[in-house]
Amino acid sequence: MKKNEAILLLVLFLFAFTLRFYDLSYPDFKWMDEGAHVSAAIHYWNDGQFEPDNWEHPSLRHILLYGFLKLFGDNPFGWRMRNVLAGAIAVVLTYLFARQISGSGKTALMAGLLLAVDPLHIVLSRYTCDEVYGGAFFLAAVVLYLKYAGTLKAGDTSNVADAQKQNMRFVLSAFFMGCTLAIKWSFVPGWIVVLALAFFQKTNSRDLRSAVFVSSIYLLVPLSVYMLSYYQWFGRGYTVKELMELAVNSYYSLQLYTSETYIPGMIFLSYPSASEWFVRPIVVGQGTYLNAHVGEFILFVNNLPIWILTIPSMIGLAIVAARKKSMAIALPVVFFCASYMLFLLVRRPVFLYSSVPLLPFAFTAIAFLTVKLSDRFSAKLYYAVLVLMLSWSLLLYPLVTAKKVPIALYRYILDDTHIIIN
Numbered sequence: 476m477k478k479n480e481a482i483l484l485l486v487l488f489l490f491a492f493t494l495r496f497y498d499l500s501y502p503d504f505k506w507m508d509e510g511a512h513v514s515a516a517i518h519y520w521n522d523g524q525f526e527p528d529n530w531e532h533p534s535l536r537h538i539l540l541y542g543f544l545k546l547f548g549d550n551p552f553g554w555r556m557r558n559v560l561a562g563a564i565a566v567v568l569t570y571l572f573a574r575q576i577s578g579s580g581k582t583a584l585m586a587g588l589l590l591a592v593d594p595l596h597i598v599l600s601r602y603t604c605d606e607v608y609g610g611a612f613f614l615a616a617v618v619l620y621l622k623y624a625g626t627l628k629a630g631d632t633s634n635v636a637d638a639q640k641q642n643m644r645f646v647l648s649a650f651f652m653g654c655t656l657a658i659k660w661s662f663v664p665g666w667i668v669v670l671a672l673a674f675f676q677k678t679n680s681r682d683l684r685s686a687v688f689v690s691s692i693y694l695l696v697p698l699s700v701y702m703l704s705y706y707q708w709f710g711r712g713y714t715v716k717e718l719m720e721l722a723v724n725s726y727y728s729l730q731l732y733t734s735e736t737y738i739p740g741m742i743f744l745s746y747p748s749a750s751e752w753f754v755r756p757i758v759v760g761q762g763t764y765l766n767a768h769v770g771e772f773i774l775f776v777n778n779l780p781i782w783i784l785t786i787p788s789m790i791g792l793a794i795v796a797a798r799k800k801s802m803a804i805a806l807p808v809v810f811f812c813a814s815y816m817l818f819l820l821v822r823r824p825v826f827l828y829s830s831v832p833l834l835p836f837a838f839t840a841i842a843f844l845t846v847k848l849s850d851r852f853s854a855k856l857y858y859a860v861l862v863l864m865l866s867w868s869l870l871l872y873p874l875v876t877a878k879k880v881p882i883a884l885y886r887y888i889l890d891d892t893h894i895i896i897n
């Protein structure tokens with residue numbers, strides 16, 4: 476990586492971090508699921524028990540949150556810094572992913588900036604939402620795998636040190652994928668995609684023994700990380716067989732979830748279907764009208780003026796990939812569809828926050844097509860679109876982060892919002 480690009484990545488990280496960290500201590504009380512998440516982290520570390528949080532989800536989230544509580548204390552910074560850091564790192568990883576699949580700095584910059592300023596990603600990076608750091612782990616696994624695969628394709632294994640470095644990237648990718656699976660099962664489709672890519676890459680090179688070995692690594696390392704996340708639970712006397720039983724019971728329990736399972740009045744219940752995410756405006760949250768002219772709100776929005784470009788961009792990217800016979804260009808479509816199809820097909824309610832891991836792939840597709848169109852018509856098109864998208868997203872920033880805002884400026888959003896007014 477060149478020095479200028481390294482500096483750009485640092486600036487991008489600091490920009491994303493600032494948006495997520497600014498005024499992080501407000502509100503200074505545990506908000507939404509934070510109470511359950513913090514209590515469960517302490518309870519799990521000390522006693523190996525999951526309560527009062529959902530017992531169906533894997534346990535790494537408790538261990539990570541407990542670590543940040545020990546670093547920063549049982550206060551807003553301890554509760555939320557895990558997500559702030561993961562959200563900012565995800566922005567950098569989105570840049571790297573887009574750079575790898577497109578070879579274009581412009582595509583990478585637009586994709587990274589779109590995630591940096593996305594209102595939903597920002598607000599969820601300021602609380603204890605699992606999808607933010609789970610998505611960051613998943614992106615790390617994908618970026619490392621693509622670096623490994625790119626090295627293989629280039630044939631850059633001329634000595635033992637190169638080969639060891641290449642293999643280390645692959646093992647690290649498998650490790651981060653294990654961290655992802657140990658946070659939520661919704662990342663399983665992405666794991667299968669990378670596993671398939673690794674296997675078929677080796678098969679195409681007619682190295683079947685190596686294909687079996689690589690596939691074994693990408694099975695055993697993630698599963699080992701998953702099991703290790705239950706270390707405290709095993710400390711209560713449970714066995715591996717009982718962990719398998721727990722996983723089966725968790726799966727069937729999750730299938731029984733309905734809207735009635737959740738706390739009445741939960742803000743996300745207004746939109747329980749993933750089919751709405753990229754085609755209609757979704758705005759839910761909580762807020763307070765301080766007077767007739769000023770209010771402060773924490774809103775979860777799908778930023779439709781940008782998100783609505785996702786499906787057309789995915790179709791366009793798939794066409795470009797087919798014409799160029801490029802698997803690399805198709806990867807945003809593959810990862811997006813693998814995860815999104817899961818959310819579309821499950822019977823249980825699926826809420827807006829689950830869309831967060833899809834955004835890096837959506838924004839990569841949007842950025843890729845924007846660059847292609849600007850190359851064809853006018854270079855100014857890229858900068859015009861980028862400025863418009865960033866300006867619109869930043870306009871929403873104070874509305875989603877509990878800053879005092881003039882009601883008149885945001886009336887068109889607030890009048891069509893499912894908001895719980897305090």
